[in-house]
Amino acid sequence: EAGVTQFPSHSVIEKGQTVTLRCDPISGHDNLYWYRRVMGKEIKFLLHFVKESKQDESGMPNNRFLAERTGGTYSTLKVQPAELEDSGVYFCASSLYRGTVVRGEQFFGPGTRLTVL
Amino acid sequence: QQQVKQSPQSLIVQKGGISIINCAYENTAFDYFPWYQQFPGKGPALLIAIRPDVSEKKEGRFTISFNKSAKQFSLHIMDSQPGDSATYFCAAHRDDKIIFGKGTRLHILP
Numbered sequence: 001e002a003g004v005t006q007f008p009s010h011s012v013i014e015k016g017q018t019v020t021l022r023c024d025p026i027s028g029h030d031n032l033y034w035y036r037r038v039m040g041k042e043i044k045f046l047l048h049f050v051k052e053s054k055q056d057e058s059g060m061p062n063n064r065f066l067a068e069r070t071g072g073t074y075s076t077l078k079v080q081p082a083e084l085e086d087s088g089v090y091f092c093a094s095s096l097y098r099g100t101v102v103r104g105e106q107f108f109g110p111g112t113r114l115t116v117l
Numbered sequence: 118q119q120q121v122k123q124s125p126q127s128l129i130v131q132k133g134g135i136s137i138i139n140c141a142y143e144n145t146a147f148d149y150f151p152w153y154q155q156f157p158g159k160g161p162a163l164l165i166a167i168r169p170d171v172s173e174k175k176e177g178r179f180t181i182s183f184n185k186s187a188k189q190f191s192l193h194i195m196d197s198q199p200g201d202s203a204t205y206f207c208a209a210h211r212d213d214k215i216i217f218g219k220g221t222r223l224h225i226l227p
Contacts, residue, residue, distance in 0.1 A: 004160070031213070042119065043161070043206065043217040056213065091160055101149040101166050101210040108160025 004109035012115045018080040025094030038088040123218030136194040140207035147209035155204045
């Protein structure tokens with residue numbers, strides 16, 4: 001069974017440009033999460049989808065970030081316009097269930113490394 | 118404000134030795150304390166997790182020790198192997214969110 005996939009693996013853009021990251025969760029997983037790791041810092045939660053609905057978007061840094069999950073399958077995270085501080089690795093994760101960290105285990109993708117110049 | 122503090126930032130251990138990574142937390146509302154292992158080019162993967170009402174959890178060579186009164190927990194890797202070389206994240210879980218520590222880069226010398 002395929003794991004969580006993310007595209008692209010790397011993206012280098014200039015400040016002010018727009019970038020869209022894509023995440024394909026494990027088939028059948030209703031729960032989809034986005035996290036971000038800025039250089040030297042911890043991995044931070046951005047938001048959580050349950051199917052196509054945003055369950056929790058408390059970690060979204062500002063309105064330059066827009067996440068969508070049309071149809072409850074894959075998700076996109078758009079950054080517009082990108083700023084230097086947006087550089088980092090963006091991880092997507094999916095889970096079949098919610099609840100405890102074991103029952104609702106989140107499976108992470110390999111991440112997209114975003115560099116804003 | 119960092120909710121989960123992890124140390125050391127990096128660690129070098131001889132093959133066969135014990136690797137120890139420590140973490141501390143502030144919020145008492147967390148319901149699970151997991152550890153994640155990440156290899157280069159991969160995402161973090163759940164390694165082992167413990168509930169706050171348990172003082173120790175062991176799975177193979179990996180053991181979590183949990184001290185609720187001190188709000189501290191640690192990962193012990195016994196008989197460390199070169200294949201254990203990776204980045205390890207302690208974390209806390211609440212409301213479907215994982216709150217990560219900054220990570221420890223572990224290198225096991227062959």
